[in-house]
Each structure stands twice: as structure tokens, then as C-alpha cells.
Amino acid sequence: MGVDFIKENHVAYVTLNRPEAMNSLDPESVQRLAEIWSEVKKDNDIRVSVFTGTGEKSFCTGTDMKKTPPPEECMAAMWLRDGQPIIPDMKMWKPIICAINGYAIGGGLEMALACDMRIASSKAKFGFTEVxxxxxxxxxxxxCLPRAIPQAVAMKMLLTGELIDAEEALRVGLISDIVEPAGLQELAKKYAEKIAANAPLSVKAAKQAVVMGLEMPLDQGIAFSHLLWGVLRDTEDRKEGFRAFAEKRSPQWKGK
Known part of the structure; x- marks a missing residue:
């Protein structure tokens, strides 16, 4: 159906698989993505996701223009199925790593911006060409773009429709890492496994503290972070973490 989905060792791997169409999204892919993100949100065994595309040319170029609904239909409806958006839910609290293997344009870049970490192939290019x-x-x-990078750079991208390459994306902070194409998926898996090995409640709390805190004045954000710390303090996992450290062994997390 244009999107592959597998789970392994607490990691969900979500892969756009329409390389013949630059991994653009047709209605079937939109439907499948909505189903997948809903399942990721509900599945307690999943602690982190890797979101990427097939091949080395394109992550996603947005809507498949050849299969775009006619103008009289609401375009937003194609990107929303049964109340579930295909854009990853930034308040799902389970981290999502976007491994950008090529072009991330339009809706493709919007999906990447909804992820928590963005790493990219040296061949990646980014932009909004809607204008x-x-x-x-x-x-x-x-x-999301002017919240991720300097406003002046975001305005330049949005108003000119020009693309930027991976080096520029790294320079302005749109991505955290650049790697040669052959090593992209390996790096994404490495980061995902590191996150999945950490205490799941702590990982969720860290993401929540950042995402929610950025919507608050600084003093309120700090107070919210203190509240989350207090919630974690008496959990079974925190006690297990201290025991495991003292006993020099790997912790066995329960998510409680």
C-alpha cells in the first residue's frame, strides 16, 4: 500500500515505499499512514519510531500531483483519514526519528518537521515549493519551520520556494546529522535503539517537557518540568534504574 511498517525491539520502522513516484503520497498511502500512526500511539510496546523513505533519491515530495483530488474537494481531507492525521502527532510523546534519504519537499518536509530528530543523507534537499x-x-x-530554524531563513524558504541542501540544513539547525546515503538507516537504527534502551517513562517525560514547555513562558516551563520530575520520582522504573546502577547490570524497564 505504499508504506511499510515493522516493529522490532521496541522500535517501529515506518517506510514510505513509492520510489517510482518519489515516495509522494497517493490516497492509499495517506490512509495507511493514518492507520500506522494511530497504532504507534496505542501500542505500549513501541517506544520510538524511525520514519524514512525507500531509495536514495527522495524521502517524500508531498502529495502525488497526478492523484491529487480536484480543487473543489478539501485538500486537507486527503491528509486526514477517520480523524487521524498522517502528520505524526507531536504530542504522542513517543519520539520519532526522521531519516531523510533524499528530497523532503512540501508535505514531505512538513512530516519531517513533526518528528523529534531529523538526520539526513548527504544527498537530501529541503524546501517548500507551494508558492x-x-x-x-x-x-x-x-x-513549524520558523520554530525549527531562524525566522529569516524560514521566510526565505517559504517565500522563494528555493531548496536548501543537507549542509545548509545542518548549518541552520533543521537537521542534527549528515551521513553518506549508505549509512543513513544504520545511524537511524543506532539512535532508535539508544532511545529504546532508556526508561520509557523518562523518555516520554523529556519529550513532553520540551514540547509543552516551548508553548509556555520560561518560568512556567521550568515549573512543568519540576512537576514531571516529581511524577517520575516514585515510579517502579526509577527504583529499578538505581538498583541496576548499583548492581552494575542493565535495567529491566516496566514502564511503571
Whole structure:
């Protein structure tokens, strides 16, 4: 159906698989993505996800223009199925690593911006070209891009429709790592396994503290972080973490 989904060692691997169409999204892929993100959110065994595309040319170029609904239909409806958005839920609290293997354009970049970590192939390119076709990055691009990189750079991308390469994306902070194409999936798996090995409640709390805290004044964000620390203090996993450290063994997390 254009999207592959497997689970392994507490990690969900979500892969766009339409390389013949630059991993753009047709209605079937949209439907499948909505189902997958819903399952990731509900499955307690999943602690972290890796989101990527097939091949070395493109992560995702957004909507498949050849299969775009007619203008009289609401375009947002294609990106929303049964109340479930295909854009990863930034308040799901389970981290998502986006491994950008090529072009991330339009809706593809918007999906990447909804992820918590973005790493990229040296061949990756990023941009919002909607202004070239009388449209707008209307899902989250106009809001998330200037929150991820300097506003002036975001405005340049949104208003000119120009693409930036991986080196520029790293320089402005859009991504955290660049790697040669052959090593991208290995690096994503490495990061995912490191996250999955940590206490799941702590990982969720760390993400929640950052995402929610950025919506608050600093003093309120700090107070919210203190509250989350207090919630974690008496959990079984925190006690297990201290015991495991003292006994020089790997902890056995229960998520409690």
C-alpha cells in the first residue's frame, strides 16, 4: 500500500515505499499512514519510531500531483483519514526519528518537521515549493519551520520556494546529522535503539517537557518540568534504574 511498517525491539520502522513516484503520497498511502500512526500511539510496546523513505533519491515530495483530488474537494481531507492525521502527532510523546534519504519537499518536509530528530543523507534537499503553484504549506510548515530554524531563513524558504541542501540544513539547525546515503538507516537504527534502551517513562517525560514547555513562558516551563520530575520520582522504573546502577547490570524497564 505504499508504506511499510515493522516493529522490532521496541522500535517501529515506518517506510514510505513509492520510489517510482518519489515516495509522494497517493490516497492509499495517506490512509495507511493514518492507520500506522494511530497504532504507534496505542501500542505500549513501541517506544520510538524511525520514519524514512525507500531509495536514495527522495524521502517524500508531498502529495502525488497526478492523484491529487480536484480543487473543489478539501485538500486537507486527503491528509486526514477517520480523524487521524498522517502528520505524526507531536504530542504522542513517543519520539520519532526522521531519516531523510533524499528530497523532503512540501508535505514531505512538513512530516519531517513533526518528528523529534531529523538526520539526513548527504544527498537530501529541503524546501517548500507551494508558492510556485499558487498554494501554501498549510499543514504545519508555516508554523513549524520558523520554530525549527531562524525566522529569516524560514521566510526565505517559504517565500522563494528555493531548496536548501543537507549542509545548509545542518548549518541552520533543521537537521542534527549528515551521513553518506549508505549509512543513513544504520545511524537511524543506532539512535532508535539508544532511545529504546532508556526508561520509557523518562523518555516520554523529556519529550513532553520540551514540547509543552516551548508553548509556555520560561518560568512556567521550568515549573512543568519540576512537576514531571516529581511524577517520575516514585515510579517502579526509577527504583529499578538505581538498583541496576548499583548492581552494575542493565535495567529491566516496566514502564511503571
Amino acid at each position: 510556485k503553484v499558487a498554494s501554501l504549506a498549510g499543514l504545519n510548515g508555516t508554523q
